[in-house]
Amino acid sequence: xxxxxxxxxxxxxxxxxxxxxxxxxxxxxxxxxxxxxxxxxxxxxxxxxxxxxxxxxxxxxxxxxxxxxxxxxxxxxxxxxxxxxxxxxxxxxxxxxxxxxxxxxxxxxxxxxxxxxxxxxxxxxxxxxxxxxxxxxxxxxxxxxxxxxxx
Amino acid sequence: xxxxxxxxxxxxxxxxxxxxxxxxxxxxxxxxxxxxxxxxxxxxxxxxxxxxxxxxxxxxxxxxxxxxxxxxxxxxxxxxxxxxxxxxxxxxxxxxxxxxxxxxxxxxxxxxxxxxxxxxxxxxxxxxxxxxxxxxxxxxxxxxxxxxxxxxxxxxxxxxxxxxxxxxxxxxxxxxxxxxxxxxxxxxxxxxxxxxxxxxxxxxxxxxxxxxxxxxxxxxxxxxxxxxxxxxxxxxxxxxxxxxxxxxxxxxxxxxxxxxxxxxxxxxxxxxxxxxxxxxxxxxxxxxxxxxxxxxxxxxxxxxxxxxxxxxxxxxxxxxxxxxxxxxxxxxxxxxxxxxxxxxxxxxxxxxxxxxxxxxxxxxxxxxxxxxxxxxxxxxxxxxxxxxxxxxxxxxxxxxxxxxxxxxxxxxx
Numbered sequence: 001x002x003x004x005x006x007x008x009x010x011x012x013x014x015x016x017x018x019x020x021x022x023x024x025x026x027x028x029x030x031x032x033x034x035x036x037x038x039x040x041x042x043x044x045x046x047x048x049x050x051x052x053x054x055x056x057x058x059x060x061x062x063x064x065x066x067x068x069x070x071x072x073x074x075x076x077x078x079x080x081x082x083x084x085x086x087x088x089x090x091x092x093x094x095x096x097x098x099x100x101x102x103x104x105x106x107x108x109x110x111x112x113x114x115x116x117x118x119x120x121x122x123x124x125x126x127x128x129x130x131x132x133x134x135x136x137x138x139x140x141x142x143x144x145x146x147x148x149x150x151x
Numbered sequence: 152x153x154x155x156x157x158x159x160x161x162x163x164x165x166x167x168x169x170x171x172x173x174x175x176x177x178x179x180x181x182x183x184x185x186x187x188x189x190x191x192x193x194x195x196x197x198x199x200x201x202x203x204x205x206x207x208x209x210x211x212x213x214x215x216x217x218x219x220x221x222x223x224x225x226x227x228x229x230x231x232x233x234x235x236x237x238x239x240x241x242x243x244x245x246x247x248x249x250x251x252x253x254x255x256x257x258x259x260x261x262x263x264x265x266x267x268x269x270x271x272x273x274x275x276x277x278x279x280x281x282x283x284x285x286x287x288x289x290x291x292x293x294x295x296x297x298x299x300x301x302x303x304x305x306x307x308x309x310x311x312x313x314x315x316x317x318x319x320x321x322x323x324x325x326x327x328x329x330x331x332x333x334x335x336x337x338x339x340x341x342x343x344x345x346x347x348x349x350x351x352x353x354x355x356x357x358x359x360x361x362x363x364x365x366x367x368x369x370x371x372x373x374x375x376x377x378x379x380x381x382x383x384x385x386x387x388x389x390x391x392x393x394x395x396x397x398x399x400x401x402x403x404x405x406x407x408x409x410x411x412x413x414x415x416x417x418x419x420x421x422x423x424x425x426x427x428x429x430x431x432x433x434x435x436x437x438x439x440x441x442x443x444x445x446x447x448x449x450x451x452x453x454x455x456x457x458x459x460x461x462x463x464x465x466x467x468x469x470x471x472x473x474x475x476x477x478x479x480x481x482x483x484x485x486x487x488x489x490x491x492x493x494x495x496x497x498x499x500x501x502x503x504x505x506x507x508x509x510x511x512x513x514x515x516x517x518x519x520x521x522x523x524x525x526x527x528x529x530x531x532x533x534x535x536x537x538x539x540x541x542x543x544x545x546x547x548x549x550x551x552x553x554x555x556x557x558x559x560x561x562x563x564x
Contacts, residue, residue: 030562058501058503079501080500081507082504
């Protein structure tokens, strides 16, 4: 799930290609739901209020870890489709440096049609997840001594 | 009335033709619109009334002496007359235009509330209130040191009237309750609630956001002191609400907002305020939407509220019956008296997932807490899926919902 050799862009491209194989939105959702089911549940010790992502109709917990200059994410949700979307975000972003995470625009979300297909209120939840992941990356970067270029 | 009684059933196909949005497709399928408790769709004649106003007589009202201003003023005031009839208000001066139910409740909280609620006084609301009928009173209570009390409900979603009787006391100044719940559909016994409150010397506000479209509203028979509702849930445009109040109370109330329209005379030394209803209508109102609301009320009248109610009730019974057969589905809100709102949860499926997958089949329902978080806490659920029916909905659409749910459950299991 964590692709250390691949860049964020490469993994994102892979996902876009996978989605291109589906004929219908039913198939896409089935795939996302399947990803959600496969995402390992987050241990209760991480299910803290400070790990809750706001802006979702459902509850999302997002926890992170910093090892060898790389950020690793763990997440969970009580809703399955959101969980599937998180799983994709983790696949793309986890295991990369704060800079790589901060600089990526995550265009793949739009390319697979998620921003247009999900209603605004729901994709706001998706966007707040992305935002939270970037916040974690930024926090590790600052903690690590090197201030970001744009502050 | 007599001709309406002779005619048996509504021609739903013909009614559907009057609502242009129902012709559209969503996600490649015909739209099934079951989010009517949030807002109803608008018939062509209401849309035409808006276009006609802007095309032919757009003008600011009440002040101008030119023809356009006179026409616009007349049309605007005709809506006030139509609303007066719609809720059987004793006079047109008691109909105050607001932006919606929320503003109506806030108007009462900020004027009557600030004037009459003192430290230690009590305000009673119910466990099934919308945030709009909770938060304004919380703000007021905090400001005045007053106490907010809650009428509990049973598992069916009905008010516990004995508990309500016990809550009433010498410090009760206001009872503010919803007429029909936006989540449970429960129709509350407002007449009885009002009688008891009046006996205790309290004033009563009825939140009619959900009831006005389905039920016959007679504010005199009900004897409420305030009644607030919104146009957009009654086939009318957004941004128009109505606050009705008893004349004596409205006259005694301080003004809400200062500005144009609400004044009689302004000098820098002193301003005298206008008479009812203009005293509470500061600034240029929502002229176009208010004018078009009259057309919505005509649509309701011409179609026949009684016949609409019968049709919606049939849909509610049909949907209840069909949904009950889905394994793992639990209906939240089992009151004996309900408007056409049906909320439910499904075992092992989050409402949000169901909502997304139904939308993927062109079915619009509401999911979440429906701006009634305390009610969700009462039932210990994160949210519900809610289908709410209007005059243009059909049993075939309910069948679509059922098969959409079956498919969604299969995908999620």
